[in-house]
Amino acid sequence: AQSVTQLDSQVPVFEEAPVELRCNYSSSVSVYLFWYVQYPNQGLQLLLKYLSGSTLVKGINGFEAEFNKSQTSFHLRKPSVHISDTAEYFCAVTPLNTNAGKSTFGDGTTLTVKP
Amino acid sequence: ETGVTQSPTHLIKTRGQQVTLRCSSQSGHNTVSWYQQALGQGPQFIFQYYREEENGRGNFPPRFSGLQFPNYSSELNVNALELDDSALYLCASSLAGTSAYEQYFGPGTRLTVT
Numbered sequence: 097a098q099s100v101t102q103l104d105s106q107v108p109v110f111e112e113a114p115v116e117l118r119c120n121y122s123s124s125v126s127v128y129l130f131w132y133v134q135y136p137n138q139g140l141q142l143l144l145k146y147l148s149g150s151t152l153v154k155g156i157n158g159f160e161a162e163f164n165k166s167q168t169s170f171h172l173r174k175p176s177v178h179i180s181d182t183a184e185y186f187c188a189v190t191p192l193n194t195n196a197g198k199s200t201f202g203d204g205t206t207l208t209v210k211p
Numbered sequence: 212e213t214g215v216t217q218s219p220t221h222l223i224k225t226r227g228q229q230v231t232l233r234c235s236s237q238s239g240h241n242t243v244s245w246y247q248q249a250l251g252q253g254p255q256f257i258f259q260y261y262r263e264e265e266n267g268r269g270n271f272p273p274r275f276s277g278l279q280f281p282n283y284s285s286e287l288n289v290n291a292l293e294l295d296d297s298a299l300y301l302c303a304s305s306l307a308g309t310s311a312y313e314q315y316f317g318p319g320t321r322l323t324v325t
Contacts, residue, residue, distance in 0.1 A: 100253075128312060132316075137318075139317050139318045140254070140301065140316040142313055142314075145312065147312055186254070188253075190312075194267070195242050195261055195267075195307045196307070196313060197242060197267075197303055197305055197314050198244065198256055199244075199254075199256060201253030201255070204251075
């Protein structure tokens, strides 16, 4: 079984400031890791994913995340946020050797970017 | 390329009733996963369909059932609705067997049970 903990339920930040959204996971098997963004009244959009290889992965909209196997973490970062980044962000894991899907999600972090 | 679509967008039902939600997968995708997202929570995996058969199920009772059709579209059926079934229901499509390992979400159906 897998579980995902997003350590901050809400993160307020000023425009052009850096931000980090924290995600820890627990799993008895190896997993793939994902970050999704959800804008109001919309579905989820994939920001980035870690499948293998370099532990620093880059995604869309200037976001990046670093996989730390020893700390079982996958924190999301952006060096300079914009008002348009205001949204809900979800960290998710999926066991290896399964079809895409069957993901376990955290409860989300609300990022609010203030002018 | 057509994205994932869901219908209806909103639905209001009474406790005890039955509901059917529909999902059209992205062109070329053969796998559909359904998720329930309660207010203020992350999506929870309900089940997945691959080649018209259930291919994994989360911790949901049997009154949640589904179908996948030959064109890979899918339905989610919920019987004997309860108030706690009120949520956003998301479907996601993907292509099994690729290295991309991505799923694409539809906009969801908002179900309210009164």
